[in-house]
Amino acid sequence: MTEFFDGIAALAYEGPESNSELCYRHYNPDEVVLGKRMEDHLRFAVAWWHSFAWEGGDPFGGQTFERPWHPQDDMGRAKMKADVAFEMFEKLGVPFYCWHDADIRPEQGNYAGNLRTLEEITDYMAEKQESAKVRCLWGTANMFSHRRWMAGASTNPDPEVFAYAAATVKGCLDATMKLGGENYVLWGGREGYETLLNTDMGMELDHMGRFLSMVVDYKHKIGFKGTILVEPKPQEPSKHQYDYDAATCIGFLRKYGLENEVKLNLEQGHAILAGHSFEHEIAVAAAEGMLGSIDMNRNDYQSGWDTDQFPNNVPEVALAYYHILKAGGLGTGGTNFDAKLRRQSIDPIDLLAGHAGGMDVCARGLKAAATMIEDGGLEQALTERYAGWKTPQAQEMLGSDLASLQKRVLDEGIEPEPRSGRQERLENYVNRFV
Incomplete structure (x- = not known):
């Protein structure tokens, strides 16, 4: 055990009447909902990037979180971060976690070094999984933060960046398979454009389609049984991203013959940025048989940008799970909390409280959705x-x-x-x- 959560006990279900600050009032993993355990419906996952890698900065100010694994620049601190992560997974009782390569390994400044440290840290994580109940829901590659990705990854005008992106995804897909990941996600954070004055959109879309086909081909070559997912978002950081929303992604997948190979990872905050509701995006994907997994969070409706807050709106969440249940559930996917603390929430207990509150909101939403399905009024x-x-x-x-x-x-x-x-x-x- 680490010292980071020292003195904080594992969370337990105490029921709606509990006055405890840190417990589950609605999330009872063993409660049966529509013939299935609540845990198996929701399949909660913790996002490594927001919970452990993010340092609390925003566009107007720097780091506010002071964690013992900061700065995140060597393998010793990377392993410490993993130790804390697995301790938090245990305290929360979540079955899954998700990661980008840049979240779990220190940046080495070159591909060979990054691959070496990725392999080392995922070996360490695999060892920790052997004695833990948690496992990998999905892995992915961060191909948007480093300056090399400033003009995109698979859509970059420089073919050497395309090659670097391909090598990066191969390493991350290998690592995901090693960890027993049930999916692999591609989010094109900079697969888009800032201005059409310097953009050949047709070429970039063709390259993006070819790249995704390479990923699918490699998945089959190595025998990865998980689902390949793409994640829609209309903007941020690019002015316009090619994976704008669910409908755009579905059209893209059909154009390049990938509709039977790839599904969608949908995010509440991204749906709002695209001018949609979360249930709309879920219903669109479900109608085409492409619903894969969800990132659960919320935006601040006053800010107009992607704030990635923990969910607290039960009616919104209930309608989302209503359409998920109608579609037959999440399959290999899950409910990943792509949500981060506010930069003023600096205490270790805040990390647990944020997830506990979000899990309770999702549990209430799931139960409401199940009751509506059983009642049959909407149908x-x-x-x-x-x-x-x-x-x-x-x-x-x-x-x-x-x-x-x-x-x-x-x-x-x-x-x-x-x-x-x-x-x-x-x-x-x-x-x-x-």
Whole structure:
């Protein structure tokens, strides 16, 4: 055990009436919801980058967190960071964690050094997993922070950067497989453009498609059984990113013949930045059979940018899990807390409290979603609204043509009357459960 969480006991489920500062009031991993344990529905994961690598800076100020593994510049401190991480996983009782290569290894300034330290630290993490209950949900490569990535990775105008990106992903996919990861994520943080004045968009998209095909080919070559995921985001850090939202990513995957190989990792905050709700993005991916995993967080609606806060809005979360449950669940994916403390929350207990609160919000949302599914009110409303399309005449109409439909309207004197969408009544219905 480390000294970082000294004196803080492991969190336990104490129920909604508990007055404890640090416990679970709603998340009970063994509670059965729709025939499955709550833990197996939610599949919580801790994000290594926000919880351990982030130092508390923002665009207007530097580091506020003083951790014993700072500065993160040698293997000794990298292993200390891993020790603290696994201790926190145990105290929270989460089943998974997620990482970027740059989160877990010190930067060496060259590819060979970075690969060596990545292999060393993931060997260390694999050893720790042997005696822990936690395992790797997914790994990924940070190809947006270092200056080498300033013009993108797979979309970079310099072919040597493309090669460097390919080598980086290979190393990270190898490491993910070694750790038993159930997925591998590609988030194109700078796969986009700042200005079209210096951008060949067609070339960049083709290169991005080819790169992703290489990843899929390598996955099959090494026998990686996990799911390859891409993560949509419309902006930040690029002015415009090619993976704008779920629909954009689905169109991209279909264009390059990857729709049966790759699914989506969707984030609440990214959905908001794209002008969507989280449940919209989930429903879009689910409709195309491409729902893979989720990053759970929230944005500050006053700030207009991606603040990555822990979720605290039960109605939003309930609607997200409603569509996840309707789609059959998260499969190999999970609920990763891509969420960070506020830069003023500097105490070790804050890390545990942030996750505990988020896990309780998700548990409440899941239970509300399950109750709505069991009640069937929303499904009944949908059935009633679209009942006209169940008739043989309506189905025959879909195979008809404009001239035939015009004739029918004239012959039958069709003059449709609008019908209520019942939005307020349905919103009131949802509020009964949340």
